[in-house]
Amino acid sequence: MDQLPALAKVFGYLSLLTVGGGMAAFPELKTLVVGVHHWLTDTQLIHVYSVGQMAPGPNMMMVAAVGVKVAGLAGAAVAALAFFVPTGVLTFAIGRLWKRLGHWPWRTSIQQGLAPVAIGLAVAGTISLGHGAITNWVALALAVAVFAATLRTKINPALLILCGAVVGGIAFR
Amino acid sequence: MATSAAQTERELPAVLPSVTEVFLTFLVIGATSFGGGVVAYLRSALVAKKKWMDDVQFLELMSISNTLPGLNATNMSILAGDRLRGSVGSLAAMIGMCLPGFIFMTVAGILYGQHGDRPLVGAMLKGVAAAAVGLIAGTWYQIGKKTVKGFYDAFFILAAVLGVNHFKLGVPVTLLGVGALAIFANRPHKERVEGKKEEVAEWISSLR
Numbered sequence: 001m002d003q004l005p006a007l008a009k010v011f012g013y014l015s016l017l018t019v020g021g022g023m024a025a026f027p028e029l030k031t032l033v034v035g036v037h038h039w040l041t042d043t044q045l046i047h048v049y050s051v052g053q054m055a056p057g058p059n060m061m062m063v064a065a066v067g068v069k070v071a072g073l074a075g076a077a078v079a080a081l082a083f084f085v086p087t088g089v090l091t092f093a094i095g096r097l098w099k100r101l102g103h104w105p106w107r108t109s110i111q112q113g114l115a116p117v118a119i120g121l122a123v124a125g126t127i128s129l130g131h132g133a134i135t136n137w138v139a140l141a142l143a144v145a146v147f148a149a150t151l152r153t154k155i156n157p158a159l160l161i162l163c164g165a166v167v168g169g170i171a172f173r
Numbered sequence: 174m175a176t177s178a179a180q181t182e183r184e185l186p187a188v189l190p191s192v193t194e195v196f197l198t199f200l201v202i203g204a205t206s207f208g209g210g211v212v213a214y215l216r217s218a219l220v221a222k223k224k225w226m227d228d229v230q231f232l233e234l235m236s237i238s239n240t241l242p243g244l245n246a247t248n249m250s251i252l253a254g255d256r257l258r259g260s261v262g263s264l265a266a267m268i269g270m271c272l273p274g275f276i277f278m279t280v281a282g283i284l285y286g287q288h289g290d291r292p293l294v295g296a297m298l299k300g301v302a303a304a305a306v307g308l309i310a311g312t313w314y315q316i317g318k319k320t321v322k323g324f325y326d327a328f329f330i331l332a333a334v335l336g337v338n339h340f341k342l343g344v345p346v347t348l349l350g351v352g353a354l355a356i357f358a359n360r361p362h363k364e365r366v367e368g369k370k371e372e373v374a375e376w377i378s379s380l381r
Contacts, residue, residue, distance in 0.1 A: 168300015
């Protein structure tokens with residue numbers, strides 16, 4: 001229970017870094033959850049994060065799984081609220097201001113400028129995740145196969161990840 | 174709701190959905206959008222099926238959502254909910270979108286705590302992690318292909334990657350540093366500003 005304020009602080013802070021999506025925050029998530037607070041090991045974080053890609057809805061709901069591990073159901077609630085409420089309020093406010101911002105010349109600059117930065121941060125996050133997740137040739141082959149299937153087919157991504165579980169269950173045992 | 178006319182030039186449908194209807198629609202999306210790609214589910218529900226908005230309105234909300242911190246799934250729920258039913262609709266949409274995934278991941282976290290150290294579970298999760306890396310890389314490759322239009326775009330992608338992974342500057346420093354540079358590189362052109370001077374003056378006075 002004494003971890004609740006720390007959970008709120010960590011996930012409230014991380015939410016501000018999710019420009020372009022949750023992947024951008026992954027390196028910082030790893031630093032805080034594994035390195036600073038020791039809530040999970042490196043491997044556990046990769047597991048929880050990857051399972052989170054299968055969940056329906058926002059793809060960062062894995063914060064609830066971290067919260068529940070640290071402080072039970074209250075931890076799950078605090079982590080999720082801290083992660084989704086501050087940016088939610090910001091979005092609500094900016095959404096109402098947006099029409100006025102329509103004539104502001106820097107609006108387009110911010111939009112165009114941040115697009116490649118968001119991609120770069122997501123790539124950086126993916127590399128950081130890949131470092132821990134791709135530990136041998138079979139894992140690499142699996143990742144490449146899913147990458148190709150994502151580009152060339154319209155298979156539901158959750159099914160691809162389930163396939164990963166089956167292949168992993170057989171190959172990594 | 175008095176401000177909504179000022180927010181949208183286009184008319185919203187004559188009969189707006191009830192708050193319950195907004196909640197249930199987002200709850201269904203929140204419960205069925207397995208494997209990410211929530212935006213596609215949202216478009217299919219809000220634009221194609223329910224006809225609560227058109228593609229232009231949807232894209233406008235997307236451009237707000239993309240620029241702000243926060244996930245597209247929740248940002249879009251908040252913005253669309255506000256357009257449809259004001260602040261209460263916004264809250265209903267957000268909760269509907271988040272609730273199923275929250276329950277899913279809380280249960281997953283509890284199960285992981287109980288069974289995570291079994292060898293078979295560990296092996297399966299190793300496969301899940303490898304697949305997730307492929308999936309995320311694929312998704313961002315597709316977004317990148319659509320976004321990168323010139324040298325600057327490629328340069329700022331590379332700068333962000335190197336800032337985090339090579340120079341270990343951390344995400345906040347990289348975001349602020351490279352972000353500021355990128356915004357400056359895309360700064361408004363002088364001619365454009367001159368031409369827009371009146372509009373800007375109008376905009377500034379509208380803020381007061």
